[in-house]
Amino acid sequence: MKNFNLSIYCGIYGSLLVPMLTWFLFQLLLGYVSIHEFLQILIPPKVWMVYVIVVFLMIYLYMNKKLKSMDSYLKNPSIAELPEVQKNITTMSKFLMLIFLLFLAFGPSTVILFEPSYTKMEYLLSELLVIALFFVFAIPWFTYTLMQIDKLTATIPLADGKAFFSMKLKLVINVVSTAVGTALFLIVLNISIVLPVFSVDDLKHLQSTIILKNSWIAILCLFAILINLYMLIKQLVVPIDEVNQALRNISHGEGDLTKRLATISRDDVGKLVSRFNVFVDKTHTLVKMVKDNTDLVASSTQQLTDINKNNYESSHEVVKAIDKVAQGATIQAADLSNINLTFNTFGQELENTSKHMGVIASKAQVTAVSASKDSERLTELIGSIFKIGSSFNEIGEKIKKLSENIHNINKITDVIKNIAGQTNLLALNAAIEAARAGEAGRGFSVVADEIGKLAEQSKVSSENIQLLLKSIDVDTEQVVKTSSEVSMDLNNQIHVIKGAMESFKLLIDAVNEIQPGMETALGMILQVNERKGNILEKVKEIASVSEETSAASQEISATTQYMNDELEKAYAYFQTLNALTAELQAQFNQFKV
Structure with a gap:
């Protein structure tokens, strides 16, 4: 990058300095100025020197900014920065062309206008000389500068409408400037x-005659140069522009490969057009063949994609089915293992059941014997209850008679109570009469008082006896009631015991009936227990086969899953290939074949 920048600066400054220094040298050689006058022009400070320094500094600042922008893009290309870089490339050439024209118009040659040593003719010839030297010596340096910029920006894409300099313009500038x-x-x-x-x-x-004749010579030469330049452009540049336009139509336009260029030239340009037509022919054939093959590949790819998709879906279903089989085999193996454990437990329970059945059978026999004995005891208990019932009945009769005697005693106590009341009245009357008799009746009064007291005590005793009899009567009634209830309970107990006796009879009959069946069931349980071993062996064999089936199913599932994954990858690849083929078809459809 630094080498290119140095070459660019050398080209720019060379295109300005070389014509200027040559111009100073030719003025001395042609005798326009003497050596002393020449040295006076070169001795600083001079205005033209400041002008040259300012122009060179301005060129450096502008070009340095543009070259840094391109250097940044070349180190880190960015789509966002590309338009700006392309614009900088075109503006650099325009800037340099403008600087050359300004330097030519307002350069060091203008300062001699104020030098007294120059005549009017010498000043005119000096100005024509500087123009001629700039055209002859500056253009090669300028062309060299453009070539260095082209090399520097070779990797930057060209922009439509932002061409650096067209070949026609370059040809015109070089030919016209040189001529x-x-x-x-x-x-x-x-x-x-x-x-x-x-x-x-x-x-x-x-x-005036010299100027007029030389002016006519210059005009005629310029006219001849323009005619020759026009013919040269017609023979050289126009066919190249046609090739360029055809290539542009192919790359950015309709992409018509059926069109060909016509030329009457038999020179290098004619060969270029002819070879371009040959190239388009071969490209046309190649594109047509590739397009046809692409269509065939697209159709085949689509078919393969559909087939692969169907295989992928079928494989996916097979994977699901095998997974279910593997899961079922695993569950079956686990179930058989559980069944094996269940059968072992069942065998142990059968053994325990057979033992318990034996114990139950012996106990049932004992129960039958005990039930027979208990039935006999219940019969004796019923007899005892009947005796107790008859005894309670006798007690009840006696209590009833006692109750009647108590009622009679109550009657007697009532009579005694009445007699005591009357005796008390008689004693009261005797006391009254004794009081009337005075001293004579005092002794009688004492007797009457004692009789009254005895009558009162008799009354109180009668009442106490009566209360006691009432209490005895109440208790007697309660005893009679309790006796009746006990008698009823005894009758109920008799009915219950009779029911229990019936149940005991049924129990004895049932035990007698169950005992043979229990013995038969015990025999069958013993047979089942003996066959349990064979069942366990078969279950173990089936469990082993189920485990092997589960393992094989898992291996098949893993293999099928791998195949399914590969088919999925293949399906993805086919989709990618299909997309690429579609994209390729879209690209080829841009061409008219």
Whole structure:
């Protein structure tokens, strides 16, 4: 990058300095100025020197900014920065062309206008000389600068509408500049050679004639140059533009490969057009063949994609089915293992059941014997209850008689109570009469008082006896009631015991009936227990086969899953291939074949 920048700066400054230094040298050689006058022009400070420094500094600052922008893009390409970089490339050439024209118009040659050593003719010839030298010596340096910029930006894509310089413009600039510069240089040299031969008066007379004739010569030369340049452009640039336009139509336009270029040239341009047609023919054939093959590949790819998709879906279903089989085999193996454990437990329970059945059978026999004995005891208990019942009945009768005697005693106590009441009245009357008799009846009064007391005590005793009899009567009634209830309970107990006796009879009959069946069941349980071993062996064999089936199913599932994954990858690849084929078809459809 630094080498390119140095070459670019050398080209720019060379295109400005070389014509300027050559111009100074030719002024000395042609005798426009003496050595002393020449040195006076070069001795600083001079305005033209400041002008040159300012122009060179301005060129450096502008170009340095643009070159840094391109350097940044080249180190880190970015789509966002590309338009700006392409714009900078085109503006650099325009900037350099403008600088050359400004430097030519307002460069060091303008300062001699104020130098007294120059005549009017010498000033005119000096200006024509600087123009001729710039055209002759600056254009090669300028072309060299453009070539270095082209090399620097070779990797940056070209932009439509932002061409650096067209070939036609470059050809015009080089040919016209060289021709005009050469013509002007010859005119200046011709006039410079004639000037020393004539006197001042003759020069004044011949000045207009020399200028007019040389002007006509320059115009005729320029006209001839333009005609030749037009023919050259017609023969060279136009066919190349047609090739360029055809290539543009192929790359950015309709992509018509059926069109061909026509030319009447038999030179290198004709060969270029002919070879371009041959290239388009081969490209047309190749594109047509590739397009046909692409269509075939697209159709085949689509079919393969559909087949692969069907295989993938079928494989996916097979994987699901095998997974279910593997899961079922695993569950079956686990179930058989559980069944094996269950059968072992069942065998142990059968053994325990057979033992318990034996114990139950022996206990049932004992129960039958005990039930027979208990039935006999219940019969005796019923007899005892009947005796207790008859005894309670007798007690009840006696209590009833006691109750009747108590009622009779109550009657007697009532009589005694009445007698005591009457005796008490008689004692009261006797006391009254004794009180009337005075002293004579005092002893009688004492007897009457004692009789009254005895009557009162008899009454109280009668009442106490009566209360006691009432209490005894209540208790007697309660005893009678309790006796009746006990008698009823005894009757109920008799009915219950009779029911229990019936149940015991049924129990004895049932035990007698169950005992043979229990013995038969015990025999069958013992047979089942003996056959349990064979069942366990078969279950173990089936469990082993189920485990092997589960393992094989898992291996098949893993293999099928791997195949399914591979089919899925293949399906993805086919989809990618299908997309690429579609994209390729879209690209080929841009061409008209």
